[in-house]
Amino acid sequence: MSDTSFIYSGLETTAESAAVAQLAQATGGTGPELARGRRWPLRLAGLILPVAALVFFELAVRAGWIPARLLPPPSQVFETMREMLGGPLWLHIGFSAGRVALGFLLGTTFGIAVASFTGLSRWAEALIEPTLQALRGIPPLAWAPLLLIWLGIDESPKIALIAIGAFFPVYLNLQSGIRNVDRKLIEVGEIHGLGRGQLIRRIFLPAALPSLFTGLRQGLSLSWMFVVAAELIAATKGLGFLLSDGRETSRMDIMLVAIFLLGIFGKLSDTGLRALERRLLAWRDVYESRESPAGGAL
């Protein structure tokens, strides 16, 4: 064995291999300083528009171009938020986030379970898929009045609504992900003698993981959408409740605080999911993960 390794060690030192090794190192996070230096201004560029908008509205309201009863100046909105953070705001945030978390978890669990079932078994697909496709045509919000009657007005109907919203994107993406697993990779599993269970665990699931994450991210953003809807309809706590409460008491600043926070938390949870996705899917050979010498996509 040592003889052959001596002979073929020559292969490893070709210019091509060296370049590839260098690339592998670069994607490992130790990119050249030059690229790092150029990336910061690009990140900051995203701040220009929102900051400009805040300054513009602040000036416009103060100058009287926009009536303050329609749009309180940004400074006042932040002042209101600062005051509320000392009081009940965390409670509202906690309720909304908790409902999203529970509903999302529930819908996702069902989505993954049913998609694995219908994705891997033609029989299960024939049995379940038509019904799900029909149910899918119903906008999840249409269930809201019915859920209120069936489940009462406490937490259960809200969580159920969010779960229904999160279920479909997770289900649809994972199911098609499983169905679209490359036949060539399945054959690799077969050649290595994998049984059905192992084939699912070692080929189908990892191969369908990118699709699952697409579904999870869609499902999460829908979860935030439906928590607002549910809280607008019937709630005494939550960011959606703050919105309707602000409307009834003509507190534009409170409504804007709620909208701002919904944006922040929606974005934060998506960022978390994306970070997880990047870690688990680092193996993908895709445009996003490619590192160009100029330090960014074209």
Added chain:
Amino acid sequence: MSALLHAVVEEKSFGDSRVLVDAEISIAQGRIVSLVGLSGCGKSTLLRIIAGLERNFRGTLTLNGRQIHGLHPEIGFIFQEPRLLPWLTVAENVGFAAGPAGARDSRTTELLAAVGLRSFADALPKTLSGGMAQRVAIARGLFSSPQLLLLDEPFSAVDAFTRMKLQDMLLDLTRERGTTLLTVTHDLDEAIFLGDEVFVMSSRPGSIRKRIPVHLSRPRDRGSTGFAEIRRQIYRELFAGTETTDDYAI
């Protein structure tokens, strides 16, 4: 000389077209057989039937004197493309047959050294060049030391220089293990360089037209007159009965 593999494919059809009719292959233990034929003659289909990847055909497969049905642990397969699992590291791919512990298996370390990729053990497939990926695929195919290794145009996607190195490597690795090889290729030089015998297939429907023994000492010289003579013989067989023979004369 007892046959390790005896395959008889009476008929294999895709829809209305009959791809293989009365194709029969017999390979003795430890031999290397190259299978050549014109594009679309069914040589890859024949290989996939022997591997157990195509199960819908009329005929019988016998390995070591016992009839087999479908996939068999003593039959390995190396595909035309590397087909590495992109979510596993190079070492995990090589040791795939041994499950999650395969990456730490001593056979993995040994094979990675043999194909010159020891320092890439923890790399992901996306960082490899085509030639390197195919070396990983060869190591993976040899991991569980199958008695019979099937190769479907294994080096067709790499450049000519890399191809010759990979052919040398394949021979070294399989000669020390005594692995029996059946290689499908459309590269006649490759067929002659690797094979103890070259089987020439006829087309539509495909069957084995001629068995040409390669009595050349190893290591073989691709430029020798004996090599050229066998190449000429295969050409004649490939195009026998077709009008294009002269165009392809050497």
